[in-house]
Amino acid sequence: MSEITHDPVTFDIIQNALEAVADEMFAAQRKTSMSAIIYEVLDLGTGICDANGEIASSGAGIPAFVGVLDKAVKRIIEKHPPETIRPGDLFASNDPYWGGVTHLNDMILAMPVFSDGRIVAWTSNIAHWNDVGGMVPGSMSSDATSIFQEGVRIPAVKLIDAGVPNQAVFDILYVNTRLPDYLRGDLWAGIAGVRIGERRILELVEKYGTETFEAALVDFMDLGERRARAALASLPKGVFHFEEEQDDGAIHKVTIEIRDDAFVVDLRDNPKQSGSKNSSREGVEISAQLAFKAVTDTAAPGNGGFFRPLEVITQPGTIFHVEEPGALGYYSEVEIRLFDLILRCLAPHLPGLVPAGNFASICGTVVGGPHPDHGRHYTIVEPQLGGWGAQVGRDGNSAIFSGFHGDTFNCPAEVAEARYGLAVDRMALNPTPGGEGEWRGGKGINVHYRVRADNNFLSVGYTRSRIPPWGVDGGLDGTPNYVEVLRPGGAAERYSFGTDIPLNIGDVVKVVTGNGGGVGDPKKRARSAIEDDVRNGYLSPERAAEIYGYKPAAAEAAR
Template identity: 85%
Template sequence: MSASSYDPVTFDIIQNGLEAVADEMFAAQRKTSMSAIIYEVLDLGTGICDANGEIAASGAGIPAFVGVLDKAVKRIIEKHPPQTIRPGDLFASNDPYWGGVTHLNDMILAMPVFADGRIVAWTANIAHWNDVGGNVPGSMSSEATEIFQEGVRIPAVKLIDAGVPNQAVFDILYVNTRLPDFLRGDLWAGIAGVRIGERRILEMIEKYGADTFTAAIEDFMELGERRARAALANLRKGVYPFEEEQDDGAIHRITIEITDSDFIIDLRDNPPQKGSSNSSREGIEISAQLAFKAFTDTQAPGNGGFFRPLKLLTQPGTVFHVVEPGALGYYAEVEIRVFDLILRCLAHHFPGVIPAGNFASICGTVIGGKHPDTGRHYTIVEPQLGGWGAQQGRDGNSAIFSGFHGDTFNCPAEVAEARYGLDVDELALNPESGGEGQWRGGKGISVRYRVRADDNFLSVGYTRSRVPPWGQAGGADGSPNYVEVLRLGKAAERYAFATNVPLSKGDVVHVVTGVGGGYGDPRKRTSEAVRQDIRNGYLSAESAERIYGVRG
């Protein structure tokens, strides 16, 4: 039966209902998880895929995580033919070489939904687990050269078989972590999330029928494709190259080609894979999808149909297409570099459409050791807030996560102090200069964690630590991201990437994230806007007079 034979109002109810189901999955997982990285920071994502694994609806959370789910489900289907899958099955994968896409800390759970004896959908989620083994606490080492050094690998296996847990897999997970209680709680929270999604979809199918349900998903995909192609038709056609130097001196190159039918991103001419700062091809595809949607139609449904015009070209063995057994611990910094590179290329060739550069780093901060009060091991895994770039007519946002990281939050100081073995002495806006313009860049943050016990450690992975966020139309560049370790009576130690830096009682870990790039000539900023910056603490009176010629 064709889609035109169905009631479009029913389709709309089902399509919006899928979004509501994905949001309920998210809420269930958030409320039952053990780790603050999930229930406070919201380092997770939920979604619903169609029977073939195409993303049909997404919940809240990290956009780059939602983009993982369809790729993971497709790999599960590839490994487990549909005739071997039964109602009540539940699959797990964290291995980037088996559909895990990201790194071993991120566990994907996926569950088939059966109706009329066939799979009609999949519910899926992904969340960051604080420790999955490997050679360092937190499982993220900038010194890793192979994935074997990064933790336990779960290669798209059946975790629950027709409702019966595969206890062997659970046991393997529990003994391959320094935080077994937290892993156990986070795992079962994820299982609860996909199961509540299955229940709600079956309720929907009972009301409308399996055929109507699947037809509504197909119609939703077609709507996504129509919106993408309509946006593509309005873009200037051509070939648009760009290259950018990175913090380590490497050059990242991109060519975007826009045709009548395709939006092609070519990343083949790039450095070879190295260390743990690599990404799977699927991860780079997510970066391309996020940038494509941001540039074309932000209001369209972000389903599999919308991304049909997008084509990605990569070269195996490069930093953007790692091959086994390459390490991927800091994959996120590679993906966000590509996301930012695509936007910067488009900003260069389509002036005024894209804002100036933002701090553009996850700024992953891992601190851990023996808790001074309980004696138990703790690990804090914190992404950081930063400054966004300005655009014509608007200052940049201050102290929020990057667009790549999405609708997530920082861990409150009170929660961090209660759960972890440290004090939070400061959480303030970064007072450094940078990002001046007719419209100024948003401010980053300054955070000071004071260590409360000996034998602690610090591991970090920050980019944009040397090459700052870029200004536009005469606006100034922003400021870099970095971490300092402050020890009494000693010079500050500055880091961007580091693993297992020793920390002792009283040491301070000082996190500084970047100010976003400015837009337009700073001399054109209004006097009232400058004075408002002074009142808000964004700017000193001395800097106001020196940069803008305005006396406070």
């Protein structure tokens, strides 16, 4: 057996190795998945938790997904006491009322890692599955009012028992999807991911010993807490309040209290739960965790210790704490609105840290139907890119996923056309004016999907469709997110939320995401930057003249 050591260098090696293991888990799942939403878009997350379910390290992908894993593992432990768990067990949960946190499309897999007869860690992952049943293809319906309408519920159950698959659960999953081949492939890719994580952790434990490994995890959590409290000490203290009107006229409110020992987010005074736009209690904790990380120490380890100073207060029965059997299909739009709300609340008190408004929506786009080449059902599930807000000294990023959605990518046109029954006629930046300033907001996108068969459908869920990203210090507001259906010979049909909208051959789904807000007086923008915008097609000469007072050099010389 390895000698027990509390050497800080050994601790550092183990802690960095855990990050590498989480990254390898991510790579394994990505490379073996069936669905482009996973292997191209990277709509997944991987992580390692300690024996108690606290997140210790995470791989790439969606930050909001990594924040799910510890909460899911804790719920699994609550339902299955440690004395009933054996080596080789593997658990699954997609139910927000049983640790699933998000919505039924997101499946969590978790596997205990044993050493010396006890659990020393958990490996876990989460990924979006294209279809898990429910009232509409793709399983996300803005018309849903109950979780029972959204698909099959897997409430933190044992999927594999001591290495032996529980075939009944597998069968239930396969029969409750319109895409069984894809679900089967994505499920086993996730199983491969947690198993490779278990293997690598056991190698670490064999090399350094069980006690040293466990001590390194404790030390890592304590490091996270020290970094968080040091950053908290530098924040302005007080009670800050902000409220914001939403597209549907509802008012979302937040009160933040920053004390020497705590960062408190109070969400009690908010609208009652409604339709499918609700979040679980744990989901809003993730939004608060991401915002807390953004305004404290972005370089510190984002482990369970780091979030010890954070407190979140909610009111059951509201959109920020849905009660069963409320629907959660579009939970992401509630959580991203909250992430935005917290940052906007703090922006006046943290000058220069928070940029102007961004498109701030997942912009979930689901298209499907019979494939024109072979007739089998297909479903494309696409989050969308958009424009980020400007900051003092720099323009906003163009065509990037929201900060809430993390390090993910769009599905390339070539892959979309090869795998799905659509043609991609256009994939460009959004040319719509908006977001100008001394530093302009980033550009959204303008993408056209052309339908190649009859009896297809479209379901969408976009926010910031009426109220655009805000400008700062004289910068102009950005532009909204929306979808248009263009039918041959017909008028454009505009949507922000819609379910099972019929599509037929020749129809075009036009996706438009917002430009971010600008910062500063547009009249102060550098001439060279204006010329670059005109040259790159970000800005028409007419708009440049209107907003910036710009005149091309040739015209000025002629005058």
